[in-house]
Amino acid sequence: MGEKTNHTGHPGAAGRAAAADRPGDLRNVVLVGHSGSGKTTLVEALALATGAVTRAGRVEDGAALSDYDEIEHRQQRSVQLSVVPVEWSGIRINLLDTPGYADFVGELRAGLRAADAALFVVSAAEGGEGVSGATRALWEECAAVGMPRAIVVTHLEAARADFDAMTETCRAAFGGDSPESVLPLYLPVHGPEGPDGHRPVTGLTGLLSRRVFDYAAGERTEAEPGPDLLPVLEEARNRLIEGIIAESEDETLMDRYLGGEDIDVKTLIEDLERAVARGSFHPVLPAAPAVDGARQGLGTVELLELVTGGFPTPAEREIPAVTGLDGTPLPALTCDPAGPLAAEVIRTASDPYVGRISLVRVFSGTLRPDESVHVSGHGLADRGHEDHEADERVGALSSPFGKQQRPLPQAVAGDIACVAKLARAETGDTLSSPARPLRMEPWLMPDPLLPVAIQAHSKADEDKLSQGLSRLVAEDPTMRLEHNRHTHQVVLWCLGEAHRDVALERLRSRYGVQVDVVPHRVELRETFGGKAAGRGRHVKQSGGHGQFAICEIEVEPLPGGSGIEFVDKVVGGAVPRQFIPSVEKGVRAQAAKGVVAGCPLVDVRVTLLDGKAHSVDSSDAAFQTAGALALREAAATARVHLLEPVAEVRVLVADEFVGPVMSDLSGRRGRVVGTEQSPGGRTLIRAEVPELEIGRYAVDLRSLSHGTGRFSRSYARHEPMPPQIADRVREQQQNGA
Template sequence: MGDKAHARTGAAGGAPAAGRHPRALRNVALVGHSGSGKTTLVEALAQTAGALGRAGRVEDGTTVSDHEEIEHRQNRSVQLSLVPVDWDGHRVNLLDTPGYADFVGEVRAGLRAADAALFVVSAAQEAEAVAATTRALWEECAAVGMPRALVVTHLDTARTPFDAMTRICGELFGGDDPDAVLPLYLPVLGPEAADGHAPLTGLTGLLTQRIFDYSGGERAEHPPSGDERAPLAEARARLIEGIIAESEDETLMDRYLGGEAIDTATLITDLERAVARGTFHPVLAAAPAAEGARQGIGTVELLDLITGGFPTPLEHPLPAVTTPDGSPLPALDGDPEGPLVAEVVKTSSDPYVGRLSLVRVFSGTLRPDDTVHVYGHGLGSPTHEDRPCHEARTRVGALTSPFGKQQRPLDACVAGDLACVARLETAETGDTLSGTGHPLLLAPWTTPDPLLPLAVRAHGKADEDKLSHSLARLVAEDPAIRLEQNPDTGQLVLWCLGEAHLDVALDRLRDHYGVQVDTVPHRVALRETFAGPATGRGRHVKQSGGHGQYAVCEIDVEPLPPGSGVEFVDRVVGGAVPRPFIASVEKGVRAQAARGVAAGHPLVDIRVVLRDGKAHSVDSSDAAFQTAGALALREAAAEAHVRLLEPVAEVGVLVPDDYVGPVMSDLSGRRGRVTGTEQSGSGRTLVRADVPELEIGRYAVELRALTHGTGRFDRSYARHEPMPPQLADRVLARRG
């Protein structure tokens, strides 16, 4: 790590050498709230490693224009991106994840491809913002034992000092053991500027008590002065105790408490092992390089932490693997010579090369022109209508490593590494690639349920021709988007995670696929039913020369319990309606019920009794009695009171305890009925309620605002219930 006695030297970035062993690979996802500085930090790490030169120049001298840089940053702010760099003989794959809550699906994809996570928190933002957007992801990483470290940015404009930030991180992320989250370095601040903020000029290593000074533009190392040494003692002692508490050497604590001075090399070794196991989480500070400087502050220390403390792909547990029929198989061992098992963690479209798939290889070696078996389990459910299981054989295109906006060719991608693969036309995000002789399937990662709907329609005829194909590609690229063709309303609905997610989806349709769509208000599927019994008479008699039309039928209608549908009963006596035409009456009644009788919504939960009618020996026909049946049902509806039914959802809202009261009050304001609450983990409560779907169309956005981003919810259809009369009257009035 950066505290080691010898210096590290970065190597120029670019494509990794073919045949690199997994032990020389590190896959790290950078996770943090929006505005925390993840992308800036990635660029600083790339610059320090020699992959990115000064003034926006990449290693081969290509200059990135201001417009290209702005566009590239905007894309990276909402999408997962890979930046590979070389450091001290290791290939470090930096996975820059979005910070917006709407793109948590991209974050989870990045965590799937990574073996460790670097949480980036900004000292310039309120601590509440840190907790709101990162704690849930921290808990997800903890659940799978993923190693984590933290880096604090923006100390030069800090609202919260570094010592306070480390204390907050310990409270938020340490759980029952705050001493598992401790600083590895302390920041060195320069003189205060006119705005009252002091710039970060260097770091002090707590283990070796060496100062790493960046104030001269290059990293320099020197011992602290007597005045600088005293403030380090308490933080150093706490760090040493935290490391020893996680040591596998059970005698170390007794030796330390007995007054023995533990040598620095032993402490660093134990620290690296604890970090790799995911039981200790060091906190560092970092800042981008000053004007003219070659290295960002803290970037050498971070790269040393990544290569020395984070696990190799061989050490991190790999996803479970099965055969396509679900039979379990032994765990993967990450052997480059083993069977090929890889996964598409991201899919994008490039205007020049077409579909481009970011692939993590978990076992074996992937090479250009290989023929692979593609198996997709959609969202983990073989019966999911939007993402059914699919499989195919396909030939792998060129393998490349991203370098800025370029793609550098690769000869192979070994187990543990990541690469971009061209022309995987049949593969979607989340699909498994394996050898054709032994098809395999990786267990899926969890995908957030999109809960914000937007109805769309093609803008013109040309757009209509391309819309279906473009939407299919959009959904294949982003598993967090769900496409629904609502059979009740006829609307084409995109379900996304939030407004920003919707905007990006629409932008991609327009800019990448050349499809213009219009957005229309999302309609909720209402129903109609009879409030009481009624009778109706349908008379369809026409005589206009030639063959006429003659059909008369009389019906009784009565309401049924919810969920009964439409029941048809024949009680005709004496052959008043000939037997062949009774089915015609039923067909007409059911067709009219499907169209609705008051506001254009399907009519349900009624029994229709055909009790009488008349027929003509020549002019009666199937079509005539269908029309008569529909007319009879409409007349009965005009006589009775038709009640509108609205769908009700079972909603579960998970929020911190502090927000339970506001959430319950808000649900009541949405005509919801709270059915119960229960504790769900430390400091969180699950609120269950039945809420009309008309009231929660935008709840994904409004709950986030109400709980400052800390709340999440799920919903499922429960039943249809009568709509309040005043609301029903408005719907009927608009129909009229």
């Protein structure tokens, strides 16, 4: 891996990444890190080092590097998962560049699903400031599924760069109970001090090989380390060897080492590769982009050798569980190109010329153009993604790289490819054989918790809104579409403000739909605060048959959740039997409209006590109107409470932020009902908070907890709103706000 010396700076096989024929020739690697850590720059450096792009700035096959940059920086960088396939020593490496913003964690989770190993990218310029809480959480998520991980330290060229400090920070953040599992394989070599006092990094010292790999001339060359490097090299080398031996499956190796035996470098490298592949050792590598027209950036060769030699093939990773379409568990699949087809759509996009394009990871079998596949929906009906099953014909297969779509003859198990013209496929769907349809266990989707109420900007936009929204949510399963039947609003539930902005811009630019954001309304309700009586009199005479209906009712409150209860206590036929259902219908219709603030009336018993009818002029419509009038009159003489929804909120936050979070919840009229300790120095806070107060909590909690806090919400009940807030809401309702 990075210590093998058979490379002289040139890749084993440069240029475009050819289609793989077997899983052993594939590596799927996801790059993870916060925004600004250097993930996309690193991907570009690796593409340059492998010959996928040239020093002149040209992507092979005639596509300009500026095309790649444009799509990365304008459309995908920071907001979408992108895939760049490169080739090194005959191995096709699919590099999955993920967004760094928390709002696009859905794209990141898709990248984790499609990958078999992860590179965590951190900046050397932030060595003293630690690793972000969001990055730590992702590390733990990868650890939970046993995903192999390595750490790449970037921005070594920065004036404040401190590789040693960043390495120690990573050991503390990622090492957990075993900090010796996080150690560098190389140390940076610094050149002469410049006029500004900064010593640039010009090369790397290999700790196992005791060789210096010099990048100062733009091509990687090897040399012996100078005497000034030896003391630091030997100390770090001994530490690395002890860390490798501690993870070795050879139990005699430690005794031999402690006994003074010089362990063969080849043995150490083999043990290192095995430990990395099974996810028990996490090497740290420095990297920097190429400068001054050089083709190879510092550390790119070492990183490519780590990926090809130490990261597992798709065949070495467990495939997600599969079931039949009826939910019956099926035998576990293996990564076999000859096995049954099982592939998953990890991202969906729309191209104005090609149509819908699906980025697909093949887990089992072989996907071929012009063959029929069964598309199985993923069952996210609560997010606007209805279940669906359909047989479709696969269009052309291609390998993505910027704007280039290079044709693929097939995609074998373990590979990632773009599939055209799957009209029904959505992100998260399963592709399988029509003769043996199945569904893969879905990956973990984050809950969208920021509501954004929208309305069409014009009549023309209104005609296109429904189709535009359906396409939008088909691409993004982290977004939930709600048509609220109580508030009559269309609500997009997003992960944050950036997620919202991107969604609205896609609606405008991609689907030609302009929308306006309007204040989000929660589902308020009304109820009576005490007993009240009302008389409804509807008497009109306008020639011919008139309208005559009188009814007297009594209204009394009921416990929460009782709804509307109607009781008939009319005696003596004051209201004819055939018109009693009419009174009830009128009462219920008025209750649905509300009696004070236009919110539904709930939890009351309405008793019909008396009334009058006319043998000719009474009718169903007249008694419906009388019932509604009686309810309104009762409300005019009673105390009517506004009820607001209260959510049960569960906040998981680092211990250091517990105080500020609880104080913030109290400021939102919340009641903390309990706390409990969680692993990793975190606390789970359970609270009940009015939904009026948590519309922006997804954004505010992120700011309050420096990106480390997570929360969930669920409806608990409706309860009376404080009078001063209720008065303000009534005023807003009356003013049409």
